[in-house]
Amino acid sequence: MPETKELRALTWSHLDLTGTPTQQPPIPPTVQLWRSVRAHGDTKTKLSRRTLRLPERCVNALTTHLGRQMEQRRRAGLPWSDADLVFATRSGGALDAANVRRAFRTVAARAGLDAQEWTPRELRHSFVSLLSDAGVSIEEIACLVGHRGTVVTEAVYRKQLRPVITEGAETMDRIFGTSTDTSGPSTIASDR
Numbered sequence: 001m002p003e004t005k006e007l008r009a010l011t012w013s014h015l016d017l018t019g020t021p022t023q024q025p026p027i028p029p030t031v032q033l034w035r036s037v038r039a040h041g042d043t044k045t046k047l048s049r050r051t052l053r054l055p056e057r058c059v060n061a062l063t064t065h066l067g068r069q070m071e072q073r074r075r076a077g078l079p080w081s082d083a084d085l086v087f088a089t090r091s092g093g094a095l096d097a098a099n100v101r102r103a104f105r106t107v108a109a110r111a112g113l114d115a116q117e118w119t120p121r122e123l124r125h126s127f128v129s130l131l132s133d134a135g136v137s138i139e140e141i142a143c144l145v146g147h148r149g150t151v152v153t154e155a156v157y158r159k160q161l162r163p164v165i166t167e168g169a170e171t172m173d174r175i176f177g178t179s180t181d182t183s184g185p186s187t188i189a190s191d192r
Contacts, residue, residue, distance in 0.1 A: 004120045008095050011084040012066070017059050029054040033146065050146055062086070128157035 010031070020027040032051045054062070065086070072090060073080045081092035089095060105115040124145060131141050142153040 004097070004100050007087055008085075008097075008100065010086045012086055013084055015054075015062065015086065017054070017063055017066075029059045031058075050143070052144065125157050125159060128153060129159040132158045 010033075014032040016027075016030045019029045030051050031054055033049065069088070073092060076091055079091050081088075083092060083094060085092065085094060087095055087100075089099065100120055104118070104120045108118045109115040128141055128145060131144070132138065138150045138154050138158070141158075142148075142150045145153060145157065147153045
């Protein structure tokens with residue numbers, strides 16, 4: 001999951017919405033996260049630069065978004081700022097952080113969430129937590145979010161979705177079985 005600083009700088013030339021399915025091995029649709037709105041346009045660190053495969057859901061959403069943006073551009077006429085930005089103002093200009101927060105709150109409210117409690121940053125936490133809960137290794141998740149190591153990913157971004165820790169009980173059940181016969185050890189203990 002890219003940071004909003006990476007998404008605000010994302011250009012259509014950094015997206016490949018079709019890939020090359022005929023190549024062996026096939027090349028999937030991708031997003032190149034190589035820029036940021038930070039000073040000098042670079043990502044936080046050089047190791048943060050990464051190219052990620054796009055899920056089909058994102059390809060479909062971005063394709064729809066491109067069509068809408070082209071229509072906005074046609075309607076805007078000459079005042080359109082041609083910065084090639086994927087996420088832009090109605091006239092094609094760069095979004096600032098306030099634009100992003102305002103739009104995000106609108107979407108959060110429509111989804112029935114408390115818009116004042118959610119920020120775009122929460123999406124990174126949710127992404128990390130959902131992948132972790134689905135069994136993706138912390139090393140892979142750190143790579144996806146552009147972290148150099150796993151410490152920040154694990155300590156800051158990953159939230160426990162299932163608060164009950166089950167591994168110990170599951171392991172004990174595998175080792176000793178799940179028999180409900182309790183006459184063994186308790187009988188010995190009561191004879192003393």
